[in-house]
Amino acid sequence: MEKVNQTFFLSHGSPTLSIDDTLEARQFFKSWSQKVLPQKPKSILVISAHWDTKYPSVNTVLRNSTIHDFYGFPDPMYKLKYEAPGAIELGKRVKELLMGEGGMKRVDEDTKRGLDHGAWVPLMLMYPEADIPVCELSVQSKQNGSYHYNMGKALAPLKDEGVLIIGSGSATHNLRKLDRSITNGVSVPWALEFDHWLRDSLLQGRFESLNLFFAA
Missing domain, CATH: 3.40.830.10 (LigB-like)
Known part of the structure; x- marks a missing residue:
């Protein structure tokens, strides 16, 4: 197979x-x-x-x-x-x-x-x-x-x-937290912070960091 x-x-x-x-x-x-x-x-x-x-x-x-x-x-x-x-x-x-x-x-x-x-x-x-x-x-x-x-x-x-x-x-998928008053395409800080952390962890192969996050 x-x-x-x-x-x-x-x-x-x-x-x-x-x-x-x-x-x-x-x-x-x-x-x-x-x-x-x-x-x-x-x-x-x-x-x-x-x-x-x-x-x-x-x-x-x-x-x-x-x-x-x-x-x-x-x-x-x-x-x-x-x-x-x-x-x-x-x-x-x-x-x-x-x-x-x-x-x-x-x-x-x-x-x-x-x-x-x-x-x-x-x-x-x-x-x-x-x-x-x-x-x-x-x-x-x-x-x-x-x-x-x-x-x-x-x-x-x-x-x-x-x-x-x-x-x-x-990466962040919560429509209940969606702020529809934002019209200029700016991300909310907490979502952007997590996106950057996730991107860096994956690109740098920081699997220990990912495991620690998942275990939290």
Whole structure:
């Protein structure tokens, strides 16, 4: 079996990424299979910031529906569909790893849920043929960073099984803290400070700092 050996964290940006060709990120995602990952994965696991549950959940469906979980956007966006095949076997494998290596006592399977915009917006640009099976895994925002870091460690074997693992969200992703009165594009200090710390930690290979943060 061919290995992917890559895990990516992607900022899916605004849902308008799905239709606005002027956005630079849109061009990046459209060039994905040519410039970033020419190897076609066997299946895709997406951990989206837009699926938050008390216990880890995976969607195990035959075919993914398209969830339009946003409001007040242009009408054409609500007609977009990305109906990639489901990845039931991958979902069950994720559950096995989380309850085994991850030591979790409960992982749920959702047999009805499709893909939220944190998953289908980037994927429709990266893999427009929608022919790769996709499974989505939820996050638990009431848990700390260490909890999710350990989830990632438990799922690492998937990289050797031809699975592309994608984290989708943003370095800071809390719309409740969004200050809509700011019109000049200036970031709020706490978000900018964290962005700079995260960037420097990653670029300088300061994994000990990252581990300390996640354990905090």
